[in-house]
Amino acid sequence: MSYDVAIVGSGVAGLASAYRLAPDHDVLVVDRDAIGSGTSSRASGVITTPVDYPGQPEWSEHALAFFRELDGTGVFEWTEREFVRGVRPADVEAARESARAEGISLVDRAAYDEVFAEDAPYERALVWEGTGFFDVDEFLATMQRECASRGVEFRPDTAVEAVHVEDGVATGVETEYGSVEADSVVVAAGSGTRPLLADVLGLPLRKFTWNVAYLDADLPEGYPMAGDPVLQCYWRRTRDGHLLVGVQHEYEGPPEDEREVGPEIETLLGEAFPTIAAHGDSEVVRYEVCPMADTTTPDANPIVDAPAEGPANLVIAAGFHGAGVMASDSIGTAVRSLLTGEDAPFPIDPFRLDRFDTRSTDFPFRSLFGKSSRS
Ligand SMILES: Cc1cc2nc3c(=O)[nH]c(=O)nc-3n(C[C@H](O)[C@H](O)[C@H](O)COP(=O)(O)OP(=O)(O)OC[C@H]3O[C@@H](n4cnc5c(N)ncnc54)[C@H](O)[C@@H]3O)c2cc1C
Structure with missing residues (x-):
């Protein structure tokens, strides 16, 4: 079967992208481990987007609004604090x-x-x-259930070995169990993103x-x-x-x-x-x-982009610098906007890859606390 979108990674970035794309796309989410068992599963559930994304008030408010809406769905419980x-x-x-x-x-x-x-x-x-907090396991379980009920397919325990590129266009992924065809590919593979794309695109992560x-x-x-x-x-x-x-x-x-x-x-x-x-x-x-x-990236902000220097129909969502869970729905909404051309309710340009001069990992670490006032 061929999919509209293949998403690599089932952390908050992959699940939020699947959730937003599912209503009108056939979506497959592939993860080398269990669904949602990556970095996302270890997070503290501290949801402080106005503190950690100080330059992006609309992005921040959009992300917060989603948690308030999701409250009471499945096992998810939002606590405003x-x-x-x-x-x-x-x-x-x-x-x-x-x-x-x-x-x-x-x-x-x-x-x-x-x-x-x-x-x-x-x-x-x-x-x-x-701002507020929640139990991240409950969030991940609820997102997985909501995605499945919208028709998203999951393939856990399946490592993706490469992104297929034909004539400058991403056409699917090669997994350890064979090829998957897709019209578009989203790579939301956390710290696996850079190595997976090493032959396709340099990423300062x-x-x-x-x-x-x-x-x-x-x-x-x-x-x-x-x-x-x-x-x-x-x-x-x-x-x-x-x-x-x-x-x-x-x-x-x-x-x-x-x-x-x-x-x-x-x-x-x-x-x-x-x-x-x-x-x-x-x-x-x-x-x-x-x-x-x-x-993390050189400016401690993520990369959420369909980079012009990469193949067409490839979207990257990574580099969340310890603040990815809180941004979940803004990530998913941005990915949808990049794939469909629809306007997002916040600027996405601040997350473009081409804001960086380097594609190397050899950049100085920038503390979140230097960028903002998490605390
Ligand atoms: C201890 C801790 C506390 C944190 N607390 C907070 C917090 O309070 N609030 C907050 O907002 N953020 C917090 N964070 C940060 C947050 O967890 C991350 O920003 C977020 O989880 C990143 O999500 P992701 O989807 O990009 O990555 P991940 O959750 O790591 O998902 C990537 C997925 O891709 C899969 N993958 C990788 N390579 C491949 C491949 N080749 N093939 C198939 N699958 C692959 C992995 O198995 C993984 O499941 C915390 C992080 C840690 C470690």
Whole structure:
């Protein structure tokens, strides 16, 4: 059988693309592992698009709106929760400026004494409303079910070895079990994207991940999500009242360091975290590691594009820099727009490949916290 679209990868990018294309396309999703078992399955479910995509308000709002709509579908449950950033005395002026420019609140830190440690070095707090969290396993299961009910076919445990290109046009994929013909190909293969396309297109994508720990706290319902830009970490309450803490893990490189867990999380928990977060000295229940990792780009924004330098009918969606889950429906909507020519309800140009001069992985790592104010 020939498909309208073959999608490589069943993480949030592949599933969201399938979901948006399914109503009027025959879609096949192929994954080398179980559906949704890649980096997406390890995510913390912190949904803070206005914080992490500060230059793209429409993209950000579109993504958030989808989670509110999906709430109650299948096993998916969206929890709206504000995101709070402690502001140190030296940063108050800059925070006032951000608050004015981005329409967020700057409040007395005492309003968040339940979140910050008593001696935390903060004078004020920046507060984003309309953000939230969910259990990513529930999101992935619901998206898979919704896709299947719209006719999307899934082929798990099937590695894609190459994208077929004939006369400058992508015509399908070669899997370990044979060829699949398709009018268009979407490669949303996370850290597998660059190696898969090595013969077709150069992509400036290198590994990036978070390290996460769950602490044995007993937090009250309504506990806000929070973060700190200096320590480059975030934290939130889980549904069972535990404290989830994430810190960015910058791979050395290139060549890339294959460490599964960097020393960052132990250092954070052993030293600074108890001084900024209430309950920050609670015992670790478990760690979450992600050996396959996410990817990042030179400007820490993703590539969602049908690149002119690649074959026709090929769309790339990768490089989400630890912030892909929160952008899910904007990714899917952008992919649909690139394949159908329909307008997207937000600009897609900021995610074009040709904004970069390089196609190499040898670029300096750019922290999310330098691009924005995740915390
Ligand atoms: C610990 C941790 C915490 C995080 N927390 C958050 C968070 O709170 N909020 C947030 O928004 N983001 C978070 N992220 C980031 C988020 O998980 C990623 O941005 C997102 O999952 C990327 O999705 P993806 O679909 O691009 O990649 P993936 O989920 O990795 O999907 C790619 C898929 O492609 C498949 N694949 C690869 N190569 C091939 C091939 N050759 N053939 C077939 N299949 C192939 C893989 O098996 C995989 O299933 C976190 C990440 C980590 C590691």
